[in-house]
Amino acid sequence: DIQNNKVMALLAYLGFLFLIPLLAAPNSRFARYHANQGLVLFILEAITSAISFIPFVGWILGGILGIFGLVLTIIGIVNAANGQAKQLPLIGGITILK
Numbered sequence: 001d002i003q004n005n006k007v008m009a010l011l012a013y014l015g016f017l018f019l020i021p022l023l024a025a026p027n028s029r030f031a032r033y034h035a036n037q038g039l040v041l042f043i044l045e046a047i048t049s050a051i052s053f054i055p056f057v058g059w060i061l062g063g064i065l066g067i068f069g070l071v072l073t074i075i076g077i078v079n080a081a082n083g084q085a086k087q088l089p090l091i092g093g094i095t096i097l098k
Contacts, residue, residue, distance in 0.1 A: 002083045005031040009080035012038030013073050015045070022097070033085045036097040037076055044091060045069050 008021035008031040018038030021031035048069055052062030072088050079086045087093060 001028050002030045004028070006080060006083060009034035010077055013041060013076040013080065014038075015042060018042055030083075030085060032097060034076065034080050036095060037088055037092060039096050040091050040094045041069065041072055041076065041088065044072075 005021070005025050005028040008025045008028065011020045012018045012031070012034040018035045018041075021028070021035040021038075025031040044065070048062055048065040051058045051065065054062075072091065076088055
């Protein structure tokens with residue numbers, strides 16, 4: 001399952017592409033796990049984008065959250081490429097997709 005779906009898991013961390021593993025590999029637990037992590041990350045990025053429109057405080061907080069989101073994206077891609085199903089720091093415990 002892991003070897004066959006690494007590419008699907010990688011795509012899950014690239015914005016709205018978290019949908020691809022759900023559609024292309026719906027029976028893969030590995031791809032579904034990373035799709036969930038990607039969805040949570042996508043929601044964080046959407047919130048970050050909205051916060052960034054607030055003058056001054058939002059710009060600073062949005063910048064910090066943007067960097068945090070980029071770091072989480074890199075961690076998720078590395079985990080998927082290594083065939084690991086490790087939670088992302090701070091947001092990884094959130095389960096939306098089962």
